Amino acid sequence: MAARRRPTARAAALPARPPLELGRLAPSSRSVGLALALLALAVAGYVGARETSVFAVRRIEVAGGTPQVKAAVRAALAPELGRSLLRVDGDELDRRLAPLPAVLSARFDRAFPHTLRIVITPERPVLLLRSGDDGWVVSARGRVLRKVRSTRASPLPRLWVPRTTRVAIGATLAPEDGASAAAALAPVAGTHFPGHIRFVRVGPKELTFVLRSGLQVRLGDGGDLRLKLAVARRILAAVGTDVTVGYVDVSVPERPVLSSVQPQVEG
Secondary structure (H helix, E strand, O other): OOOOOOOOOOOOOOOOOOOOOOHOOOOOOHHHHHHHHHHHHHHHHHHHHOOOOOEEOEEEEEEEOOOHHHHHHHOOHHHOOEEEHHHOOOHHHHHEEEEEEOEEEEEEEOOOOEEEEEEEEEEEEEEEEEOOOEEEEEOOOOOEEOOOOOOOOOOOEEEEOOOOOOOOOEEOOHHHHHHHHHHHHHHHHOOOOOOOOEEEEEOOEEEEEEOOOEEEEOOOOOOOOHHHHHHHHHHHHHHHHOEEEHHHHHHHOOOOOEEEOOOOOOO
């Protein structure tokens, strides 16, 4: 019987790799010069566009707010006309719009070649501040937006303040002068609250909505306001708002109290 051959190990010699030449990876002086020239042209083009009328603002588009607010925004930003879009500065726009009471915030966009677009978030009017025969519209943040000519025409809830209260358009009221009442009305602004809120009463520990029928919604302090309003809505939806005397006390929302007197019907 023939003997088997055992395999023998053989070492294969690999060809040696040539050393890496770093010089080939480095850009040539010609490439570097061309890149610097292109960079210089780009910088020059940017500076030229920034300083010339190539991208001058010729139109200001405003989105958001009433037509009156849009017109006021365009008037406030009129000095930007003719300025290059590349030089428009957000901080400068904010400074120009800050005196406008109806503007809560704004953001801008450059629509090349010649349009500056402004999107504003307007203040929400929630309260009519009354002092004597005068009336002012107040926003949810307590900012005085404008003075009204006819207080009877406004559907906003009223808050009466003393004649000595100082009211200035564009100013933010102190909590006791109307800011706390405005903040309380913010959650129901733009919604259908049963019975329509006619007046607001504010004291150190009192926040009360008086409905058109005379029914009071007593909220206590300003804590847990959304919960209290939700409880009050459910109660008013269940019992109705046609009562002329009485109150719904939700100052402790876990234990609401209803006291009502139905109107007497004469026979």
